[in-house]
Amino acid sequence: MSAMTTGTTSRADVNRRRILDVALAELLRDPDASMDQIARAAGVVRRTVYGHFPNREALISTLLDGAVEAVAAAHAEGTEGATEDPAECVARSTLAVWRVADRYRILVGLAQRSVTVQGIRDRFTPVREAAVQVLRRGLEEGVFASPLPAPALAYVHEQMLFALMEAVNDGLLAPEEAGRSAAVTLLAAAGVPVARATALVAELSD
Amino acid sequence: MSAMTTGTTSRADVNRRRILDVALAELLRDPDASMDQIARAAGVVRRTVYGHFPNREALISTLLDGAVEAVAAAHAEGTEGATEDPAECVARSTLAVWRVADRYRILVGLAQRSVTVQGIRDRFTPVREAAVQVLRRGLEEGVFASPLPAPALAYVHEQMLFALMEAVNDGLLAPEEAGRSAAVTLLAAAGVPVARATALVAELSD
DNA sequence: AGTATGTTGCACATCATTGTGCAACTGCAC
């Protein structure tokens, strides 16, 4: 409490937040954006960024921590509750994850590249495997019909989300519709009849 | 014919080919692979690469030319012939493109990044728009049922192919099955009932 | 006013990468 007497966060904290937000956006556009690019985009000098984060990796790591947390929470929100229908699980998770789309996106975009962040990928796998479990159950119960094994289907779902984010980015898809469309399309890819998928999603997003 | 008296191509040509092949693989793994990495992976010294290609961009550009050509040919092979059914078009194209998967993959992987290769993306858009046309027709005729507009669906299809390539890479999907599974899954995502999709694909890949 | 915290604008060393120049070497063809 020594640094915050008023209710307003100090401008240092504001700057830190701005840097993180801007870094997310910049690294989303170009995973190799330099510290200088990020700093300038945040309206700050490069040296200032190093005042908040000891090095590039620390900055990215902080970003990834937030992303993992956000996605894990969203996914949990989708699968929690006494829902036994795998299709409903997928629909709810998709709608929930869609709301933290950017953060989800940067997670994988960066995990591909940096060698040092390999651990991040591991930290994220629990969520991944939870998703695979739902898909596997759906395939076994016949709710889903797909020639793909559950893990491959999970890959497909992941990439479909990226595709739809890009579609929204490029103005090909209306942002309000996007979440529901995404849910329907993921279900369709899993082999759920579109009519049933549409009805289910409509019911969930009242 | 001054340089090639025997039937064997000179080892210079062999090296050039090796460099291109290896560069494809290396850049697939890491779009920022250095010229040194590529050279060493090709069993050659960096200086030699510069003997074949004046600079990094020329190397990548050559790679992209091949990729564009291969994909365009594959896609054309899929949509040619007197096929009026959009579903069959998608199935045939998918099966055909799947055979040049790596080249297709690097194309987009690199087009995202390099500023100089923006023109490549433009050169590729014809194929892209041909795909969109097929999807649009399918949606209008009711063969496809999707809440997505045709261009967004095209994005989704593209990314799904990447996902399935990765799935094969990671051993989650048997390579022999992969092409057919991909075709079925793309059709399913477009809203074609899985039963119909499976039958169609089975019929095409006899 | 005085103080602490944070920001700025340099300067600097370090490092990796790119592209080039050149001399020496290796095979293969004639």
Next chain:
DNA sequence: GTGCAGTTGCACAATGATGTGCAACATACT
């Protein structure tokens, strides 16, 4: 063997990015 195309192994300059040090400065809190 002589010559030639291509490869190699340096050395080199140029560039851009990273991370650090330090003095000057601005702002808010006391």
